Amino acid sequence: MTDATGGGRLVVDGLEKQYELDGAEVPVVKGVTFTIEPGTFTSLLGPSGCGKTTTLRCVAGLEHSNGGVISLDGNVLSTGTKHVSPDRRDIGMVFQNYAIWPHMTVLANAVFPLQVSAKRLPKQEARRRAMEALELVQLDAYAHRPATALSGGQQQRLALARALAHRPKLLLLDEPLSNLDAKLRDTMRHELRALQQRLGITALYVTHDQSEALSMSDRVAVMNQGRIVQEAAPRDLYYSPADRFVADFVGRVNMIPAVVRSRDDSGDALIEAFGSRMVTPCPPAIGTGADVTVTFRPESVRWHDSAPDRPNVLPARVARVEFLGEIVEYEAEVLHGETVVGTLVARGAPLRSPSSGSRIFLELDPTACRVLAA
Amino acid sequence: MRIATIIAGAVIFLLLAIPLAVQVITAFRGPFLPFGVSSAKWSVENFQTLWGLRDDFWAVLGSTAAFVGGSTVLSLLMAFGLAWVTVRTDAPMRRVISVLVVVPFIIPPIVKAQAYLLMLSPESGVLNQLLRLLPGDLVIDPYSFVTMTFIQALTNVTFPFLMIVPILTSMDGSLEESARVSGASWPKTLRRVTLPMLWPGLLGVAVLTFILGLGSLEIPLLFGQQSGKSIFALKLWSLISAGAGELPQYGLAAAWGCVFLVITTIAFVIYLRATRNAERRASISGKGFRPTVMKLGAWKIPVMVLVVVFVLLTAILPLFALLWSSITPYPIAFSFDALVTQTQFGSFGAVLADPEFWASLGRTLVIAGGSATIACVVATVLAYGIARGRRTGWSKAMDLFASSSVAIPAVIVGFAMFLTFMVINPVIPLAGTLVALVIAYSYRVSIAYRSGYSATLQIRMELEEAALVSGASPLQGFRKVVVPLLMPTVFAVWIQMFVLGTNEFTLPAFLATPETRPLSVYMYAMISPRSAQLYQPDQGAAMALIFTLLVFVIGYGLQWAVSLRAIGRAKRRRPLPGIGGTPVIEPDEPVSPDTRSVAAQDLADQRELAKR
Ligand SMILES: Nc1ncnc2c1ncn2[C@@H]1O[C@H](COP(=O)(O)OP(=O)(O)O)[C@@H](O)[C@H]1O
Ligand SMILES: [Mg+2]
DSSP states (O other): OOSOOOOOOEEEEEEEEEEEETTEEEEEEEEEEEEEOTTOEEEEEOOTTSSHHHHHHHHHTSSOOSEEEEEETTEEEEOSSOBOOGGGSOEEEEOTTOOOOTTSBHHHHHHHHHHHSSSOOOHHHHHHHHHHHHHHTTOGGGTTSBGGGSOHHHHHHHHHHHHHTTOOSEEEEESTTTTSOHHHHHHHHHHHHHHHHHHTOEEEEEESOHHHHHHHOSEEEEEETTEEEEEEOHHHHHHSOSSHHHHHHSSOOEEEEEEEEEEOTTSEEEEEETTEEEEEEOOTTOOTTOEEEEEEOGGGEEEESSOOSSSSEEEEEEEEEEEOSSOEEEEEEEEETTEEEEEEEEEEOTTSOOOTTOEEEEEEOGGGOEEEEO | OHHHHHHHHHHHHHHHHHHHHHHHHHHHBOSSOSSSSTTOOBOSHHHHHHHHTHHHHHHHHHHHIIIIIHHHHHHHHHHHHHHHHHHHBOOTTHHHHHHHHHGGGGSOHHHHHHHHHHHTOTTTOHHHHHHHHSSSOOOOOTTSHHHHHHHHHHHHTHHHHHHHHHHHHTBOHHHHHHHHHTTOOHHHHIIIIIHHHHHHHHHHHHHHHHHHHHHOOHHIIIIIHHHOOOOHHHHHHHHHSOOTTSOOOHHHHHHHHHHHHHHHHHHHHHHHHHHHHHHHTTOBOOSSOOOOOBOOGGGHHHHHHHHHHHHIIIIIHHHHHHHHHHTSSSOOOOOHHHHHHTOOOHHHHHHHTOHHHHHHHHHHHHHHHHHHHHHHHHHHHHHHHHHHSOOOHHHHHHHHHHHGGGGSOHHHHHHHHHHHHHHHTTTSOOTTSHHHHHHHHGGGHHHHHHHHHHHHHHSOHHHHHHHHHTTOOHHHHIIIIIHHHHHHHHHHHHHHHHHHHHHOOHHHHHHOOTTTOOHHHHHHHHHOTTOSSOOOHHHHHHHHHHHHHHHHHHHHHHHHHHHHHHHHHHHHOOOOOOGGGOOSSOOOOOOOTTSOOHHHHHHHHHHHHHHO
16 A cells, blocks of 8 residues: 555535434534545544534444535535445544454454455455555554454554555544553554555544644644534644633633733733733734633743743742643742732743742743633 | 344244233133134133132142242252352352352253152152161152252252352442441341342342243152142143043133233233342442452351252252162162162163154254254344344333243243144144244243343444444445354354253143154153153163253253354454453353353343443
């Protein structure tokens, strides 16, 4: 499989799915819309139960959607009424718990999609391609083992090989790394991304782990309660969350209440938070006097022993210091005079960290702050 | 797929519903057959007759309750004790004990009955002989009611034992440990924590054991006729085997059947509630723990003595009695003198030279094999369809129905099938054919159904979905993924049903003719004092031994053959780590024909469904 399989363009438009529960229809996916360009990697990110798996299964055709259109390279796969069965969709899928067939060998698992496809391949050719797929995931040496004699990570790779063996246009993955231990997860993350780029296959990846989504994807769509709340490149998502939910769900974040005091034409605003004045960029829709929430990441906070002669500085006292290895996280109580008016979380290099109980000054990088309507 | 499910459902429905319906109709239609005879008309006459003879009615009800209830309680106590010893204590040789408890399961009940008869013979019986060695003038009367109840209990211990072991095994020991840590003594923990937790499960076992006891004819037939007390199974049997010149009273017998059908239905409802409660109490948590083991200490010796006595009574002495009887020309007590001077081995040769022995053996294999195959195929298809399909009112009803054949005592099935074949005979002449027996034996579908259902739930949905997204059609997915994964279970159940079929006595007692009788019934005919063509006692015993040996060889041989295949795979196979380390399917080491239990499966299934 040295030649790139190439990928299809997936369009999901207004997808609806309800489950029947005790006679009532419970909507689980409520008008999900997104597009994946050929050869790119998109993650669906959201808390457990928000409908990611259901969305993915609708795309796979394992669930009948109740409305909306799903199409791959212009071929309509499903509408509310039409439904192309999974075996005619030209997709590959990796399940959360791999779904390796325990009664087959490694090779038999990988060759299966080639044996059952409508365009039947000659036996030798099917075998050759299955071996190629196994090579891709470095399992060719294990081809004749029973599939159950593989470790968790190997089973995961076999599931991937099986999903790729018939060179589908679209690869679907449902939390494929969640059953692996942390170290293996990191390695597999890189391997998976490298493989996807090399093959140029279109990938839709479901996860609740924000670091997975951010590190692997070209685009990330954040889902909440059956809706997509923001779709963006990882960096934009991280630094420009569209709302409080996204800000909170993607990474650690500080959210502080503030009031807009005045704004200028350049897009900056003067705001007041914790009794101190700060300057941050501010969306044009928010006017003077509005109550807002200012969000910023813990790592964009810097601390000083004495107040620097710059804006956006808050006096604070260190309440707690936690050593996490590569970084130190500390919780600081923001002071107004001697009263505590709020707490912030900040992160920094471990070699130079404040000590618990000491008085410090926190400086917020204005470019890292986002102002959201409260 | 859907169509296959519907067909399978219909087959099972007809198989169980028609005979019961015919029986109920017969009870309300006339003294003889309900259709095609001039006497047939709707009436409650049979129930009036039943009530008219109410002294007899109450007597039968009373002695049945005493006999079946008493033997159920006894065998539950023994089974619980033995299960506790093997699962929860540090008794030596626990594996051996459990094998010795389980193995007699495979001895045909009619053989056991005969063996006890020999063993208890006042003069020559080995047990009475042993008792004479003890001080005191202890002689067991084989035909007393108490003896009969005890023997029934002894022959049935394996069944509750097999169901109690998994319940005890899967009990979360930490619940008891926390009671102990809170300061409760062992007896107090048992009373306050263990038994309350186990009790719904045990109640379920009790109900099934009760129904099994109610339905079996062997012991009442061999022991009860002399005891003067009429047990329900015996009553039903004697009502239809009328003396010369009189018309058999099918209508009255059907009325009896209806009464007991109501009783077992109530028992089955209790069973269903009990297993549901067992789940609710979550006495079973099912994740990698071992139940705590109780140190026997000074109790070790008394416990082991009891175990040895049990094994003596259920396996060693009966087999010894058979063996001794088969090599002595007439009933004599065992002595070394007799061993030297009297023994002879001609009886085995005589049995083997009997053409009817071979013919009835052949029929046994055909009936057992045919019915096991039908039941397994139909039940597995239905189980798959229901376990995977949407849960609707229909599927729930069908699920209950297909599971319910355990709730119908075998005597009632035998009688109802007998009536049914008589009734349909003018249209479909099956009465007195092997086909009728095959159909009747298939009534035990619920064993195959429950196993197939559990096995389907064990196959995670994703395994099939993975086939679909790989481009396989649903049928291909079924053939290549589901069938191979279900096969080990289906084979194991097939063997189990096959062995049950070879041992079956009650059904053919009602249905077989001299031309179609299987080995069990032929043997009874040869040893029954009422029979015209009697074997010598030694030949009867020899036949019983050969019969037992054959069932052993066939049952364990088949299992061994299946396991050869499976071990080859299982050796290399480790359970797939699924979520939280749960295996994808039950490790498919061949389930011995007798190590699955309906109650334990019901519990497991409900747990599985609750997870969804
Ligand atoms: N087969 C089903 N029947 C009824 N409800 C379901 C079914 N599958 C999922 N749900 C419900 O739909 C919601 C979304 O589920 P899912 O898509 O699996 O979430 P996610 O993958 O984001 O964790 C959950 O509330 C879940 O309980
Ligand atoms: Mg999910």
